[in-house]
Amino acid sequence: MNKLKKxxxxxxxxxxxxxxxxxxxxxxxxxVLRAADRLGIDTLCVSIPLTxxxxxxDEFIRVNNAVAEGMRMNRRFLGFCFVNPxxxxxxxxxxxxxxxxEKMAGIKLYHQYLICDxxxxxxxxxxxxxxxxxxxxxxxxxxxxSLKSQPLLSNxxxxxxxxEMFPETTLIQGHIGGGGYWEWNLRVLxxxxxNVYIDTSGSVIDRGIVRRTIDALGIDHILFxxxxxxxxxxxxxxxxxxxxxxxxxxxxxxxQRILAMRKV
Amino acid sequence: MLFDVNTAIGHWPFRKLQxxxxxxxxxxxxxxxxxxxxxxxxxxxxxxxxxDANLELAEALAPHRDFFTGIATLNPAYxxxxxxxxxxxxxxxxxxxxxxxxxxxxxxxxxxxxxxxAAAAQFDIPILIPQMIVDKRQKHWLDVETYxxxxxxxxxxxxxxxxxxILTEYRIPANLIDESGKPLYPNLYIEISRLRSxxxxxxxxxxxxLGSDHLLFxxxxxxxxxxxxxxxxxxxxxxxxEKAQINGLNAHSLFSL
Numbered sequence: 294m295n296k297l298k299k300x301x302x303x304x305x306x307x308x309x310x311x312x313x314x315x316x317x318x319x320x321x322x323x324x325v326l327r328a329a330d331r332l333g334i335d336t337l338c339v340s341i342p343l344t345x346x347x348x349x350x351d352e353f354i355r356v357n358n359a360v361a362e363g364m365r366m367n368r369r370f371l372g373f374c375f376v377n378p379x380x381x382x383x384x385x386x387x388x389x390x391x392x393x394x395e396k397m398a399g400i401k402l403y404h405q406y407l408i409c410d411x412x413x414x415x416x417x418x419x420x421x422x423x424x425x426x427x428x429x430x431x432x433x434x435x436x437x438x439s440l441k442s443q444p445l446l447s448n449x450x451x452x453x454x455x456x457e458m459f460p461e462t463t464l465i466q467g468h469i470g471g472g473g474y475w476e477w478n479l480r481v482l483x484x485x486x487x488n489v490y491i492d493t494s495g496s497v498i499d500r501g502i503v504r505r506t507i508d509a510l511g512i513d514h515i516l517f518x519x520x521x522x523x524x525x526x527x528x529x530x531x532x533x534x535x536x537x538x539x540x541x542x543x544x545x546x547x548x549q550r551i552l553a554m555r556k557v
Numbered sequence: 558m559l560f561d562v563n564t565a566i567g568h569w570p571f572r573k574l575q576x577x578x579x580x581x582x583x584x585x586x587x588x589x590x591x592x593x594x595x596x597x598x599x600x601x602x603x604x605x606x607x608x609d610a611n612l613e614l615a616e617a618l619a620p621h622r623d624f625f626t627g628i629a630t631l632n633p634a635y636x637x638x639x640x641x642x643x644x645x646x647x648x649x650x651x652x653x654x655x656x657x658x659x660x661x662x663x664x665x666x667x668x669x670x671x672x673x674x675a676a677a678a679q680f681d682i683p684i685l686i687p688q689m690i691v692d693k694r695q696k697h698w699l700d701v702e703t704y705x706x707x708x709x710x711x712x713x714x715x716x717x718x719x720x721x722x723i724l725t726e727y728r729i730p731a732n733l734i735d736e737s738g739k740p741l742y743p744n745l746y747i748e749i750s751r752l753r754s755x756x757x758x759x760x761x762x763x764x765x766x767l768g769s770d771h772l773l774f775x776x777x778x779x780x781x782x783x784x785x786x787x788x789x790x791x792x793x794x795x796x797x798x799e800k801a802q803i804n805g806l807n808a809h810s811l812f813s814l
Contacts, residue, residue, distance in 0.1 A: 328756035331792045436693045436702045472694035476572065496728075496751075497692055498782045500575060523755045524792060528785030 296531055298333030300544040304526070306428060306467055306492045306518035307337040309363045309370070315352075317359040322366060325521070329369070332527045334519070338548075339363060340373035340401035342430065347405065350383035357387060361395040372397035373428055377405050378416050385419055392423050393557050399426040399465075408447040408464065409454040421461035424556035426490070428465040432473025439472070448473065449481035456486035463488055463551055468520050469506050470495025470529065479509035490547070493530060494520035503533035507543075516551075517544045558805035560593045561586060561786075562685070563725045563748050563775030566617060567599030567610070569690075571697035574599075576779045579617040583624050589783045591776070592805070594625055595685070595812065597655045601630025602690065607661075608641040615649040626812050628653040628685060632661040633673035642673070646680045652812045653723075655685045659703040666712040674713060678720035683746070683811045686710060687726045691780065707731040714742040721811060725775055726751055730759075733767060740767050746811065748775035749803065750785070755792035769799035773807050 307325065310318040329337055341356035353376050360372040374391030376384035391397040400420055406412055408429050420427050433448040434440060447455075452466050466482075469475050469491050482489065491510055493503055507515055519526025535543065564586065566577050576585040577599070586594050596618065601610030611629045618625045629645035631638045631654060645651040654677045658665040665686070677684050686705055693702040707724065708731060714722050721744050728751035735741050749772055753759040764772050776786040790800055808814075 324756055328792070331755040332788065432694070434694045435696050435698070438702075439694050472692050474695045497695065498777075498785050499572070499691075500779055500782050502782075521756060522753070524753075524785045524788035528788050529782045531784040531788075532782040 296333065297527055297544060300540060301335045302333060302517060302544045303336045303338070303548045304329065304334045304519050305338050305465065305516035305548050306494045306520050307339050308521050309339045309341055309360060311341060311356055311359045315355040315359065317362040317366070319366065322363050322370070326367060326369065328523045332519075332523050334527070336369050336371055338371045338373055338398060338428070340375050340428075342375045342401055342403040343377075344403055347379060348377045350377075350380050350387065353377055354387055357391050357395070360397070361391070364395070364397070373399045373401040375401045375403070376416070378402065378410070378412050379405060381412065381415055385415055388416065388419055388423075392425055398552060399428055402427060402429045404430055404443050404446045407445050407451050409451045409458055413455070413459070417459035417462045420463075421459065422556065424554040426463040426465050426551050428492070429467055431466045432468065432471045433477050434473045449478040452489050453481060453484060453486055456489050460488060463490065463554060465516065466491045468495035468518070469493055470497035470499075470502055470525070471520065472497055475499070475502060476505070479505055483509050485510055485514070490514045490516055490551070492516040492518035493543070494518035494522065494526050496522045496525050498525045498529045500532070503529050507533075507539065512539050512542050513547060515543050516548050558593075558801070559591045560774060560805035560808035561591045561776050561778070562595045562723060562773045562808050563750060564594045564596045564778050565599045565780070566596055566614070567601070569599050569780070570603065571691075571700055574779050579621050579625065582779055583621055585778060586783070589787060591783070595628050595653055595808070596625045597628040597630055597685070601655070602657055602660050605635070607632050607635065608644075611641070611645050611649060611651065615651065622650070626653065626814065627651040628655050630655045630657065631673065632657075633669035634661060634663045638673060639676060642676055642680070646682060653683050653685055655687075657687070659701050659705060660690075665705050665709045666716070670713055671716050674717040674720040674722075678717060681813060683721040683723050685723045685725055688724060688728060689726050704729060707733070711742045711745065714745045718744055720744060721746065723748060723773060723811070726777060733763070738766070740771070746771050746773055746807070748773050749789055750775045750777045750781065752789060754789035758794055760789055761794040764793070764795055764799060764803065769795065769802045770807055772803045773811075774804045
């Protein structure tokens with residue numbers, strides 16, 4: 294179980310939650326830390342994305358306040374601020390507040406817009422200016438239910454387009470194992486856009502998924518993550534047959550390199 | 558002892574599998590310190606005449622009977638399943654029956670399922686039913702996107718109380734406890750590979766609710782990586798005795814080994 298512990302692992306994609314009053318659910322945060330301890334995970338990048346079609350500024354500010362509270366509660370939490378890019382001015386102000394004042398590490402986007410939507414331009418420009426990554430919920434779902442419920446779910450083709458549109462912005466495609474058609478995503482990303490990373494999280498633990506991800510994008514662009522699905526996240530990496538150097542890059546160094554791009 | 562109740566050999570047409578023959582799978586499982594495994598033939602999902610898959614399985618397992626427990630795959634909506642079931646148990650030495658209502662196109666609670674479950678109970682073999690084979694969100698365009706509904710399976714459990722059912726690949730949360738805290742379906746056993754453990758302790762909570770004699774270790778190999786299931790057991794807040802039950806004692810009992 295502690296196989297990962299010696300690497301001071303960074304989980305690049307995880308979450309906190311809020312209670313009914315929209316404050317940080319501290320008990321859940323403790324649960325997350327306990328689970329991380331058991332799997333040998335040191336640092337967790339956390340956000341609280343809202344999955345409704347159009348969350349308001351008031352709503353995304355409140356969840357970001359909860360993330361900031363989590364960061365104060367335990368320094369192992371690295372915050373990612375969530376915004377709805379549809380509210381352009383408010384989203385930009387909120388990103389600036391969270392990154393500069395609250396010292397969050399990045400921006401988390403959900404499926405309100407495709408990552409290559411032109412509406413993203415100001416937000417991506419700001420992210421590049423601040424030197425922080427944009428992590429986006431992503432996947433290529435093929436079942437009717439998911440297609441209906443997530444019509445604006447970004448997949449690898451959208452990321453390829455976004456990589457060209459926003460070449461100065463570091464983009465992280467969330468959870469290769471998030472349930473979508475991961476082999477298709479990887480075939481698309483074989484083009485290896487230089488500013489696109491992918492995280493290994495998600496409940497899908499198809500044999501070989503981590504090795505295939507590395508083969509497609511190169512080890513330098515893969516980030517370890519669990520998305521709160523801890524044993525799957527850790528176990529599929531353990532089973533990937535990585536070299537010592539690959540472990541080091543995947544579990545920590547790659548994300549540290551992204552953190553080092555910060556400009557504020 | 559670590560007994561994996563959820564493994565398979567054979568060909569999956571929608572994604573290339575590795576280690577999907579008996580010698581390779583055994584080697585893979587043993588590399589994870591798994592000491593025995595129940596194994597079914599993936600081809601039985603697709604052959605119209607599933608008995609051919611059972612014959613293939615028995616032949617493949619012949620050199621590995623010390624390690625593998627063979628699981629027959631039958632379709633109760635197809636011809637001659639009664640004779641096939643008897644042949645699988647008495648002649649081929651298979652010790653469990655797998656049903657795939659979502660692939661073989663009959664309702665999980667149906668006269669066909671009731672009949673074959675009753676027959677399996679007469680042979681004293683458990684019935685394995687996967688909630689899914691793969692996550693439907695990545696389904697191939699020719700694959701199904703139906704998951705087995707736990708409460709539909711529960712109706713079958715109640716209709717055939719003498720049978721023992723193992724739900725594998727159980728992921729969609731369902732309330733399995735009645736208002737007094739007792740299991741809704743006492744003859745339903747759960748394989749653990751898709752339960753959360755370290756976070757929220759779902760595995761341990763389910764063991765407390767249903768009894769640790771009602772959970773079974775399984776990995777889903779070679780479809781899935783194996784270490785996640787092992788980590789789930791390691792992270793579960795359960796006693797050593799409870800873990801021993803889930804890791805193997807329960808399977809030994811169910812398969813009459």
